[in-house]
Every structure is written in structure tokens, then in C-alpha cells.
Amino acid sequence: MQAIAQGLAAREMLTPDPQAALTYQRQYPVRAQQAIQVCLRPGDWLSIESPGAEQICEILCSQPSDAWQKAVKAWPLAEVYAQQLHSGSGSAQRLADRLALWGWQGEGLTTQLPAAALPWRWQCPVQGEAVTLLLIAAGLDMAVDESFAAGELLVTHESAQELPLPLPYSPKPQMPEPRLEIRIPHSSARAYQVKAGEWIQISDVQGKQCSDFIAFDWQALQAGEELTLDAAATRTLAGHALPQPGLYSRFADQKMQTLLELVQDTVGRHDSFMLACTPKYYDDAGYFGHISCTTNFNHALAEYGIAPRAGWPAINFFFNTYAEPCGQIGMDEPWSRPGDYVLLRASRDLLCVSSACPDDIDPANGWTPTEIHLRIFPAQAEFPRALAYRNLPQEPARMTQPTAFHPRTSALTQHFSEYRGYWLATEYAGWGARAEYLACRERVAVMDLSPLRKFEVTGPDAEALLQKALTRNVRRLAVGAVVYSAMCQPTGGMIDDGTLFRLGEQTFRWICGDAYSGIWLRELALREGLRVRISESTDQLHNLAVQGPKSRALLETLIWTPECQTSIANLAWFHFTLGRLQGPAGIPLMISRTGYTGELGFEVWCHPDHALAVWDAIWQAGEPLGMAPVGLEALDMLRIEAGLIFAGYEFCPETDPYAAGIGFTVPLKTKEEDFIGRAALERIPASARPQLMGLILESEDLVHSGDGLYAGRFPVGQVTSATRSPLLGKTLALVRVQPEYAQAGQRLEVGQLDGLQKRLPGELVNLPFHDPERLRVRS
Numbered sequence: 001m002q003a004i005a006q007g008l009a010a011r012e013m014l015t016p017d018p019q020a021a022l023t024y025q026r027q028y029p030v031r032a033q034q035a036i037q038v039c040l041r042p043g044d045w046l047s048i049e050s051p052g053a054e055q056i057c058e059i060l061c062s063q064p065s066d067a068w069q070k071a072v073k074a075w076p077l078a079e080v081y082a083q084q085l086h087s088g089s090g091s092a093q094r095l096a097d098r099l100a101l102w103g104w105q106g107e108g109l110t111t112q113l114p115a116a117a118l119p120w121r122w123q124c125p126v127q128g129e130a131v132t133l134l135l136i137a138a139g140l141d142m143a144v145d146e147s148f149a150a151g152e153l154l155v156t157h158e159s160a161q162e163l164p165l166p167l168p169y170s171p172k173p174q175m176p177e178p179r180l181e182i183r184i185p186h187s188s189a190r191a192y193q194v195k196a197g198e199w200i201q202i203s204d205v206q207g208k209q210c211s212d213f214i215a216f217d218w219q220a221l222q223a224g225e226e227l228t229l230d231a232a233a234t235r236t237l238a239g240h241a242l243p244q245p246g247l248y249s250r251f252a253d254q255k256m257q258t259l260l261e262l263v264q265d266t267v268g269r270h271d272s273f274m275l276a277c278t279p280k281y282y283d284d285a286g287y288f289g290h291i292s293c294t295t296n297f298n299h300a301l302a303e304y305g306i307a308p309r310a311g312w313p314a315i316n317f318f319f320n321t322y323a324e325p326c327g328q329i330g331m332d333e334p335w336s337r338p339g340d341y342v343l344l345r346a347s348r349d350l351l352c353v354s355s356a357c358p359d360d361i362d363p364a365n366g367w368t369p370t371e372i373h374l375r376i377f378p379a380q381a382e383f384p385r386a387l388a389y390r391n392l393p394q395e396p397a398r399m400t401q402p403t404a405f406h407p408r409t410s411a412l413t414q415h416f417s418e419y420r421g422y423w424l425a426t427e428y429a430g431w432g433a434r435a436e437y438l439a440c441r442e443r444v445a446v447m448d449l450s451p452l453r454k455f456e457v458t459g460p461d462a463e464a465l466l467q468k469a470l471t472r473n474v475r476r477l478a479v480g481a482v483v484y485s486a487m488c489q490p491t492g493g494m495i496d497d498g499t500l501f502r503l504g505e506q507t508f509r510w511i512c513g514d515a516y517s518g519i520w521l522r523e524l525a526l527r528e529g530l531r532v533r534i535s536e537s538t539d540q541l542h543n544l545a546v547q548g549p550k551s552r553a554l555l556e557t558l559i560w561t562p563e564c565q566t567s568i569a570n571l572a573w574f575h576f577t578l579g580r581l582q583g584p585a586g587i588p589l590m591i592s593r594t595g596y597t598g599e600l601g602f603e604v605w606c607h608p609d610h611a612l613a614v615w616d617a618i619w620q621a622g623e624p625l626g627m628a629p630v631g632l633e634a635l636d637m638l639r640i641e642a643g644l645i646f647a648g649y650e651f652c653p654e655t656d657p658y659a660a661g662i663g664f665t666v667p668l669k670t671k672e673e674d675f676i677g678r679a680a681l682e683r684i685p686a687s688a689r690p691q692l693m694g695l696i697l698e699s700e701d702l703v704h705s706g707d708g709l710y711a712g713r714f715p716v717g718q719v720t721s722a723t724r725s726p727l728l729g730k731t732l733a734l735v736r737v738q739p740e741y742a743q744a745g746q747r748l749e750v751g752q753l754d755g756l757q758k759r760l761p762g763e764l765v766n767l768p769f770h771d772p773e774r775l776r777v778r779s
Contacts, residue, residue, distance in 0.1 A: 023159070023160055023161075023162075024158070024160070024161065024163045025156065025158045025159075025163075025338070026156070026157045026163045026166075026338070026339060027156050027157075027395070027396040028154075028155045028156075028157070028396060029152055029153070029154055029395070029396050029398065030057075030137045030152060030153040030154070030155060031137065031152055031539070032137050032139060032149065032150040032151055032152055032536075032539055032540075033091040033094070033095065033137060033138065033139050033150050033539075034091075034094065034136075034137060035081075035095060035098050035099070035134055035135060035136040035137070036135055036155065037102050037132065037133070037134050038132070038135060038155065038157055039130060039131075039132045039133075040124040040130060040131045040132075040157070041124065041130050041159065041161060042124055042125060042126050042127065042128050042129070042130065043123070043124060043125075043126045043159070043160055044123070044158065044159045044160075044161075045121065045122070045124075045156075045157070045158040045159075046121070046123075046124070046133070046155070046156070046157060046158075047119060047156040047158070048113065048118055048119060048120050048121075048154075048155055048156075049154040049155075049156075050115050050118045050119075050151060050152075050153055050154075051151070051152055051153075051154055051395075052152070052518075052522065052534065052535055052536065053115060053118075053522070054115050054148075054151055054533055054535055055115055055118075055137055055139070055152065055153055056080065056112055056113060056114055056115050056137075056138065057113040057120075057135055057136070057153050058078035058079075058080060058110065058112050058113075058135075058136040058138045059072070059078065059110070059111045059112075059113065059133055059134065059135055060078065060099075060104060060108060060109075060110050060133070060136070061110075061111070061131065061132070061133050061134075062103075062104065062105070062107060062108035062132070063108065063132070064108060064109040064131070065125075065128055065129050065131055067124070067125045067128050068109070068131050069109060071122050072109070072111040072113075075111050075112055075113055075114070075117070076111075077110050077111065078110035078111055078112045078136075078138070079112065080112070080138040080139060080140070081095070081110075081136045081138040083138075083140060084138050084139065084140055085099075087140055089140075089141050089609055090608070090609040091141060091609075094173075095136070098173050100173075101173040101174060102134060135153065135155055137150060137151065137153045138150065139151075141540065141607055141609070142456075142537055142540040142541075142607070143588055143607070144541065144578065144605055144606065144607065145503070145578050145588070145590065147458045147503060147504075147507045147509070147535075148458070148533070148535055149456060149535045149536060149537035149539070149540045150535075150540075151535055152536075154395070154396070162205075165203045165205065165341075166203070166339045167201075167375075168201055168263075168264055168341070168343045168377070169264055169383070169384070169386050169399040170383055170384070171384065172382070176377055176378060176380070176381040178201075178375040178376055178377050179198070179377060179378050180374075180376040181376075182354075182373070182374040183371060183372075183373050184211075184354060184355065184356040184371060184372040184373070184374065185356060186209075186356045186358065186370050186371055187291055187356065187357075187358030188296055188355070188358075189212075189293065189296035189299070189300045189353055189354065189355035189356070190353065190354060190374070191300040191301055191303075191304065191351065191352065191353040192351075192352055192353075192354075192374065192376070193218065193349070193350070193352070194215075194346045194349070194350045194351075194352055194376060195346065195349055195379065196346055196347065196348050196349050196350075196379070197346065197379030198345070198346050198376055198377065198378060198379050199263070199343060199344070199345050199346075199376070199377040199378075199379075199381055199383060200260075200343070200344040200345070200346065200352065200374070200375075200376060201341050201342070201343050201344075201374065201376075201377065202317055202341060202342050202354060202372065202373075202374055203339060203340070203341040203372065203373040203374075204318055204334075204337070204338065204339070204340045204341065204370075205338065205370060205371040206338050206370040206371065207334075207336055207337045207338040207339075207340070207366070207370075208318075208333055208334045208336060208337075208365060208368075208370075209318060209336065209356060209357065209365050209369065209370045209371070210316055210318045210319040210357040210359070210364055210365055211317045211318060211355055211356060211357065211372045212276035212277075212293045212297070212312070212314040212315070212316050212317070212319075212354070212355045212357060213314055213315045213316075213317055213352065213354050213355075214228060214229060214276075214297065214312055214313075214314050214315075214352065214353050215229055215251075215259050215346075215350045215351070215352045216306070216350060216351040216352075217253060217259065217348055217349075217350065218348070218349035218350055218351050219349060221304065221306075221351060227253045227254060227255065227259075228253060228254075228313075229251050229252075229253065229259060229260075229273075229313065229314070229315065230252060230253050230254045230313075231272070231273030231313055233252040233253065233254060233255075233256045234248050234251050234252045234272070234273070235248075235272075235273075236256070237250065237252055237256060238250075246268070246269070246270060247262050247265060247272060247315070247342070248262065248272060249261065249262050250262070251272075257347075258347045259346070259347055259348060259350065260344045260345065260346060260347060260350075261344065261345045261347060262342065262343075262344060263343045263344060263345050263383055263384075263385055264341070264342065264343035264383065264385065264386045264387070264399070265342050265343075265387055265388065266340045266341055266342075266388040266397045266399070267318060267334075267336045267342070267388065268387065268388060269318070269320050269334070269335040269336075270315065270316060270317050270318060270319060270342070271315075271316035271319040271320075271321040272315055272316070273313050273314070273315065274314075274316060274319075274321065274329065275311040275314070276292070276294050276297060276311070276312045276313075276314040276355065276357075277292045277357060277358070277359050277364075278292050278293075278294045278310060278311040279292050279294065279295060279310075280311070282361070285361055287361055290358070290361070291358045292358065293312070293314070293355040293357055294309065294310070294311050294312050296355055296358070297312050297314075297353050297355065300353050301353060304351060317342055318334045318335075318336040319331065319334065319357075319364060320332050320333060320334045320335055320363075320364075331362070331363065331364060332363050333363040333364075333366050333367075334364070334365070334366065340397070343383060354372060354374060355372070356369060356370070356371055356372040357369060384402070385400070385423075386399040386400040386401075387400050387418050389420075389421050391515045391516050391519060392516075392519065398421060400418050400421055400423060401421060401422050401423075402422070402423050403423070403424070403448055403450035403451065403611075404450065404542040404608030404609075404611030404612070405448045405450065405542065405544065405611050405615050406448075407612060408615045408616070408619070409425050409428075409448055409629065412425070412429065412430075413425050413427065413428040413429050413629075413631070414429070415427050415428075415429075415631070417632060419451050419632065420451045420453075420513065420514070420515070421451065422450060422451040424448060424451065424631070424632055425448070425629070425631040426632045426633050427631040427632075427633050428628070428629045428630075431628050431629065433631065433633035433634040433637065434634075434726050435628060436628050436629065436631060437630075437634040437638060437726060438726060438727075439548065439626060439627065439628030439630070440547050440548045440597055440599060440630055440634070440638055441548070441599065441638075441727060441770075442548070442549065442626075443548050443549065443550050443626040443627065443628075444546065444547070444548035444549070444550040444551050444554055444622055444625050444626070445546075445547050445548050445627060445628050445629070445630045445634075446544055446545065446546050446547075446615075446618055446619065446622060446627060446628075446629055446630065447545045447629065447630035447631070447635060448542075448544060449543050449544070449596075449603070450538075450542035450543055450608075451538075452511050452512065452513065452538075452543065453511070453512050453513065453514065453515045453517060453518065453538050454509060454510070454511050454536065454537045454538050454540075454541045455509070455510045455511075455517065455518045455521065455534055455535070455536055455537065456507075456508075456509055456533075456534070456535045456536075456537050457508040457509070457510055457521065457532060457533075457534050458506060458507045458532070458533050459506060459530075459531050459532035459533050460506060460531045460532070461506075461525075461532045462506045462508055462532050463475065463505075463506060464528075464530055465521065465525050465528070465532045466500065466508055466510070467675065468524060468528065468674070468675055468676060469487055469521055469524055469675070469676060470485040470486070470500065470675065471485055471486045471487070471488060471657060471665050471666045471667075471675060472485035472486075472500070472665055472667065472671070473667055473670060473671040473673075474500065474508075475673075477502045478502065479505065480502065480566070480575055480576060480577070481501075481502055481574065481575050481576075482499050482500065482501050482502075482574045482575060482576055482593075482594060483499065483500050484497070484498070484500075484574070484662075485497070485499075485500055485665050486657040486660070486662055486665045486666070487517060487520070487676075488656070488657070488675075488676055488677030488680075488681070489676065489677060490677055490679075490680065491653075491654075491677065491680050492656040492657075492677040492680035492681045493652070493653040493654045493655060493656060493677075494651045494652070494653065494655055494657060494660060495514065495516065495517060495520055496512045496513055496514045496516070496517045496647070497512065497513070497645065497647070497660075497662065497665075498510055498511050498512030498513065498517065499511050499574075499592075499594060501576055501592070509537075513647050514647065515536070518534055518536050521534045522534050524676070539608065540607060540608070541590075541605050541606070541607070542605075542606060542607075542608045542611050543604060543605045543606070544603070544604045544614065544618065545595055545596065545597075545601060545602070545603050545604075545630075546602050546622075547595045547597045547599050547600070547601030547602075547638075548597075548599050548600065548601065549599065549600055549776070550626075551599075551600055551601050551602055552568060552569070552600060552602070553625070554618070554622050554625060555568045555591065555602055555604070556568045556569055557621055558581060558618065558621055559579045559580070559589065560580050560581075560582065560583050560584055560586065561577055561578070561579035561580075562578075562579070565577045565578050565579060568602075571591070571593045571602075573593050573777065574593060574594060575592070575593055576590055576591060576592035576593070576594075577590075577591050577592075578590055578591075579591060581610075581613070581614060581617055582617060587606060587610040587613060587614060588606070588607075588610075589604055589605060589606050589614070590604075590605040590606075591604055591605070592605070596635065596638070596639050596642075596644055597635070597638040597639065598638065598639070598641060598642025598643075598644065598768060598770050598774070598776070598777055599638075600776055600777060600779050601777070604618070636721070636723060637723045637725070637726075640721050640722070640723045640732060640733075640734060640769075641723070641727075641728070641732065641768065641769045642768045642769075642770055642771070642777075643661070643694065643734070643767030643768030643769065643770075644768075645660055645661055645662060645692070645734075646721065649705055649720045649721045649734075650692060650720045650736075656677070656680070656681060656689065658681070658686045658689040658690075658691070659689050659690045659691070659692065659736060660692060661691070661692025661693075661767065663686050687739060688739055689739065690717065690736050690737060690738055690742075691736070691737055691739060692720070692734060692735070692736055692767070693735055693737055693744075693764050693765065693767065694733070694734060694735070694765040694766065694767045694768070694769050695709070695719075695732070695733040695734075695735045695748065695750070695762045695763070695764055695765070696730055696731075696732060696762055696763055696765055696769070697730065697731040697732075697750065697760050697761070697762035698762060698763075699731065699760040699761070700731065701731065701752075701760050702722065702724065702731065703719050703722045703731065703733050703750045703752070703760060704719065704722060705719055705720055705721055706718065706719065707719040707750050707751065708750070708751045708755050709735050709737060709748050709749070709750060709751070710748060710749045710750070710751045710759070711741055711748055713756075715751075715755070716737055716738045716740070717736050717737035717738055717741070717748070718735065718736055719733045719735050719750060720734045720735065720736055721733065721734045722734070725769065725770075727770075728769065728770075732769050733762070734767070735748075737764065741764075742764070743764065744764055744765050744766050745763060745764065745765075746763070746764040747761065747762070747763050747764075748761075748762060748763075748764060749761050749762070750762065
């Protein structure tokens with residue numbers, strides 16, 4: 001149990017060798033139960049960490065050198081990966097596919113680095129031979145009633161030689177070869193042709209380097225017409241009035257027809273359609289004759305008969321712009337890191353031109369222009385849509401994943417949104433948000449909530465850690481019960497909210513929205529010297545919410561529970577039970593009486609390998625009851641009516657639980673022990689803080705998050721969330737209002753336009769709007 005403290009302490013001591021001239025570095029996350037391959041050349045360094053301080057690393061080396069055998073001779077032989085391969089699970093098949101792709105035949109040296117031995121660092125001898133290693137975050141599947149999940153590894157490869165650039169993200173082990181690769185030297189540009197359906201990967205080789213991009217319709221060029229990317233057309237189709245940082249999902253030409261689609265992006269910070277740098281920009285800055293992207297474009301396009309221009313409108317990949325409220329544009333060093341990329345797909349035959357921007361007179365390229373690398377993949381390749389996110393600034397990018405239920409939800413809709421690293425449906429074809437909402441309020445509905453983060457907190461000091469980290473009094477929580485709580489930082493601002501399940505005396509499951517919650521718990525455990533293990537189980541537990549007046553009747557027909565567990569019929573609000581799907585030999589499940597809709601409802605938790613079977617059983621049983629799937633738009637309507645809060649709207653790290661409307665999660669009188677944020681929350685009485693209340697508007701107009709709330713001329717609050725209620729027939733808003741005006745019956749106005757020109761009157765009410773006594777959810 002002390003491995004977490006030892007591992008995190010050792011991690012802080014992991015520093016590069018000051019004698020090594022390590023120009024290039026790549027970091028690779030190894031996801032739980034998966035593997036990567038690393039080729040170390042003479043002089044390269046390899047570092048392996050376990051961010052959770054509990055995950056072993058198993059290493060396969062088919063042709064071990066003497067130096068490698070000497071380095072690992074003290075470690076035991078690998079055995080967990082073999083157990084995983086023989087388990088017959090989905091993770092076993094995925095790992096087997098990877099090993100087969102890399103030609104692993106089972107011969108060679110297998111080594112296990114225990115978690116206590118990590119972080120570990122080794123240099124391939126300068127006079128030695130290259131070494132190819134397979135690094136595995138091995139582990140067995142976690143059952144719903146177990147409390148240890150395989151974790152991630154972080155691998156760092158450092159070299160004096162350039163390292164291979166990352167390929168586009170693909171869940172398939174086999175990666176197609178690029179049709180064409182072009183290295184663009186710094187301060188230059190290259191033109192190239194792309195066929196319809198082909199994929200264009202534009203990579204920043206060393207980081208902080210911009211690449212301007214233009215595309216022409218090739219067929220139109222042959223007919224003498226220059227149809228190119230058009231800023232106004234693209235913004236209009238996207239519903240944006242002004243340029244803004246970021247990228248559009250589709251880029252159009254002057255005829256408002258799509259030229260390109262954005263498929264993957266590991267940066268998230270670009271500029272769409274300011275001019276590529278021009279000679280005038282450098283002349284006006286006093287750098288006369290300085291080379292520019294526009295000049296380089298003119299040279300590259302001359303052979304195609306395209307007339308030069310004084311300035312080319314372009315997509316400025318990796319260019320870090322920001323827009324002031326007044327519309328003024330500023331810029332700073334790019335966010336891109338070595339190997340970051342964007343992946344585009346051509347909708348038509350194109351002539352493209354890309355630059356490695358020459359700007360060295362400001363931070364646009366980190367003051368030092370470097371190279372850009374292009375790959376063109378054939379149309380037959382398959383790459384999923386994905387965006388990058390990071391839980392910590394310094395960690396490698398993680399790409400958007402489908403949930404285990406995605407094969408079923410994607411068969412019902414093409415409308416998906418990225419939510420905390422996963423794709424979730426926004427609404428379903430044939431239903432729509434209102435029909436989905438009504439199904440939940442009147443019958444029964446099912447929704448995929450698998451992106452919720454799950455953390456297993458176990459060990460002798462598990463209760464003590466959670467008592468310190470959460471506002472709720474964890475010591476009062478019974479085994480089999482669930483409690484909703486806030487997690488605060490020392491200022492009292494909320495890090496996250498979530499539900500805590502007590503599986504045993506020192507065994508808990510924290511289910512929340514933000515993956516950073518797990519990092520915070522680990523840091524707190526280390527600081528307090530507590531004997532506790534925190535392992536993330538998000539990839540081992542996916543979940544469906546089954547909500548609505550008929551949800552109990554539906555699940556009673558599906559879920560078998562043993563005598564030692566509570567039946568679905570008798571399961572109390574905020575409690576959970578363990579059972580199986582359709583009989584004692586069925587799929588193991590955890591079922592909790594929880595939800596996010598304000599209706600009678602349950603959540604069904606299963607291993608991802610069983611997700612499709614669970615969905616199919618619930619869907620088949622629900623169809624005679626009028627079941628509908630629910631997307632994020634309908635869920636937003638449901639939770640606002642129920643007065644339930646959402647991160648980024650009702651709370652953020654600067655919002656305390658009182659201002660977020662969940663002051664009931666802070667039992668200052670009945671929880672005598674200290675917890676993080678207590679002193680800050682005690683400093684100001686709850687009655688003196690802003691309050692979250694409901695506002696029922698008298699207007700049919702829609703209001704939006706961020707709209708000001710006024711008493712006469714003066715602002716007294718702000719709208720945090722709003723919706724139009726189909727059943728109540730009114731516009732409803734959650735509002736944060738100053739305590740002097742926070743009384744039910746108080747009349748206030750939402751100010752739009754400049755806050756004065758348009759006023760929408762309304763009346764404050766106590767929450768929730770729907771089922772004020774919460775009789776339905778408790779029924």
C-alpha cells in the first residue's frame with residue numbers, strides 16, 4: 001500500500017542525464033492492458049513511469065543484447081501479460097493483435113518491472129546495438145465488484161537523433177503506409193496534389209512551428225477557375241460571425257462547397273483565415289526583404305500558372321491567436337509540441353500548398369523557425385475523428401475514444417459531440433431532443449454515460465483520505481450506500497462533484513466528471529502519508545443510465561440478484577446492488593439507484609466487453625414500454641428542470657459549493673473533522689454568498705449561459721444554464737444571484753444585447769423546477 005508514496009517520490013527524482021545531448025524526446029502513454037513498441041538506438045535513453053504508482057511494466061525483447069540482459073537480470077520474468085492473453089477477454093484479443101503485428105513469436109527475454117521499481121531509466125550503450133522492446137501495461141479485467149484495475153504507463157524516449165513522428169491515431173493495429181511524404185525545410189513552402197478521399201497529415205517536427213495551408217479545387221484549376229478556401233463561406237456555414245482561434249470541422253470554397261474535412265487535431269489552437277505572413281508585414285516592422293509565407297506560396301504555385309498575390313488567406317495551423325472581446329487579434333507562442341499534428345481529408349481532388357513559416361521576429365514560431373512534415377495517406381485508409389485532451393499540461397495527448405456502447409448508439413444517430421475524451425450522442429435521428437426528453441419524463445429512456453470517470457480507492461487509510469478530500473462525512477456512509485459530494489481545493493472552489501460508492505469497510509468507488517480528481521487524490525494521499533491505493537477503472541466500467549417512471553419495471557424483468565444482495569424492487573434511493581443479467585449465469589452487473597434527470601432511475605454498470613449484450617437486453621425489454629435513447633441535448637433539458645448542476649456552467653474551481661447550489665453537501669455542523677477547503681468555507685457564512693436559484697421567465701425568448709441578471713439598472717447575477725421546458729411550457733434558467741436578491745418571488749430581468757436594450761422579466765423560485773418535493777425520484 002506504500003507503493004504510491006514510493007513511486008510518486010521517485011518520479012520527482014527522474015531527471016535527464018546532464019551529460020547526454022538529447023535533442024529529441026517523445027512521450028508515449030501505454031493505456032491499461034495495452035502495449036507499445038520502442039526501438040532504442042545506441043545512446044538513446046528510455047524512462048518508464050507508473051503515474052498511479054501501482055502499475056507493473058512487462059517488457060518483451062525478442063533479441064536481447066548483453067547490455068539489456070545485464071540491465072534487467074535482477075527483475076522477475078513477465079507473467080501477467082501471458083495470463084491476460086489466455087483470459088479470452090477483449091483486452092486479450094487486442095493485445096494478441098498488437099503482438100502479432102510486431103512479429104512477436106514468444107521467443108526472447110520477458111521481464112517484469114514491479115511498480116515499486118518505477119520510475120526506471122536506462123541508456124542503450126553508445127557502442128552497442130539497437131534494441132527493440134515491447135512495453136506492456138499488463139493486467140486482467142476488473143469485475144464490477146472488484147477494486148483494482150490495471151493502470152497506465154508513461155514511456156519517455158530521448159535521443160540525440162530525430163525520432164519517428166507520430167502517425168495519425170487509429171484503434172486498429174495495422175497502419176497503412178503513406179503514399180507520399182514531404183519534409184518542408186524551415187522558411188519555405190511546397191505544393192502537392194491530393195486526390196479526393198485522401199488524408200493529409202501536417203506535423204510540427206520540433207514544436208512551436210506554424211504551417212500556413214491553402215487548397216485549390218484541381219478540376220476548377222484545369223478549367224481556368226481558382227476555387228480556393230474561403231473564410232467568409234466557411235464561417236457562414238459554421239454559424240460564426242467573426243474569425244476565432246481553432247479549426248472548423250469543414251472548410252468550404254467560394255461556392256460554399258466543402259473542400260476539406262478536419263479529422264484529427266492534437267493541439268486545439270490554430271488560426272483560421274488570417275493572411276499568411278506577407279512582405280508588407282516584415283517591411284512595416286523594419287525587416288526589409290524578409291522572406292514570407294506569401295512569397296514562398298507565390299513561388300510554389302508559379303509552375304501551376306497561378307498568379308501571385310500580395311497576401312494569401314490561409315489556414316494557419318499551430319498559429320496561436322486569441323481574440324479580444326472588441327475583436328482585436330493577438331498572438332503568442334504556439335501550443336504545439338514536437339510531433340503534434342492535424343489530419344485532414346480531401347473532399348475533392350486538390351492542389352495544396354503548405355509552408356514552414358519563416359517568422360522569426362516575434363513569438364509566432366517560438367522565435368526559431370523549424371521544419372514541417374507532410375504525409376499523404378491513400379483513400380482506403382481509415383482514421384476515426386478524434387481530438388486531443390490532457391489531464392495535466394505536461395502529459396502526452398490523449399485522443400477521443402468511442403465508448404463500448406458506440407456501435408449501438410452510432411447506428412441510431414450521426415450527431416456526436418466530444419465529451420471529456422469520448423464521443424457521446426447529442427440527439428438521435430427519428431426522435432430528437434424533445435421526444436427523448438418526453439420519453440424520460442413519461443416512460444423510460446436509456447443514455448450512455450460511460451465518460452464518467454471511475455476511481456477505486458482502497459486500503460487501510462481509504463476512509464481517512466476521502467474524509468479529507470470530500471466535503472461529505474464519509475464515516476457515516478454505510479456499505480452498499482452512495483452519497484453525492486463536492487471535492488474542493490483549499491480556496492473552497494470546486495474541483496469536481498461526484499458520487500461515492502462504499503463497496504466495503506475500506507473499499508470505495510469515486511465516480512465523477514473530471515479525470516483530474518484521481519490525480520488530486522493521489523497527490524493528497526502522498527502529502528498526508530496515507531496507505532491507500534487509487535486506481536482508475538474508467539476503461540473497466542462503462543455505464544448506461546436507465547431513467548423514467550417505468551425504469552424499475554423494466555430492470556425488474558432483466559436483473560437477477562442473489563439472496564445476499566438487494567433486489568431491484570427493494571433498492572433504495574442512493575444505494576446500489578450487485579446482480580447478473582437475466583439469471584445467475586448472466587453478465588455481472590452493478591446497479592445503482594442514481595441518475596441525472598430528476599426521475600425514478602437507475603444506472604447499470606458493466607465491463608466494456610459486455611456492453612453490447614447489456615444494451616441489447618435493455619433495448620429489447622424497453623421497446624414495448626416506449627423506450628427512447630437520450631442524447632446530451634435532452635439530458636441538458638432534464639437536468640436543468642431538476643436543478644442539477646454541470647461543470648463549467650454552475651461551478652468551476654472558483655465556485656464554492658454554496659454558490660454552486662449544493663451547500664447541502666457541506667455538513668459543517670455534523671462533520672467535525674477537517675477537509676480540504678473547510679477553512680475557506682467557514683470564513684464567509686453561507687447566507688452571505690451568492691445563491692443558485694431558478695428563474696421562470698415570462699417571455700418565450702431563449703436565454704443563454706452568461707446572460708446578465710439585473711435588478712433595474714444594476715447587475716445582480718448571471719444565468720448559468722437555461723432551457724425551454726416542453727412540459728412546463730416555459731423558459732427556465734438556473735441563475736447565480738447575489739444574496740440580497742436571493743428570495744423566492746423576487747422579480748428580476750435577464751439583460752441581453754448590451755444588458756439594457758433588451759430585458760426579459762422573470763421570477764425567482766426555489767429549485768428544482770420539476771417535482772419540487774422530489775417525490776418521483778424517491779418513489
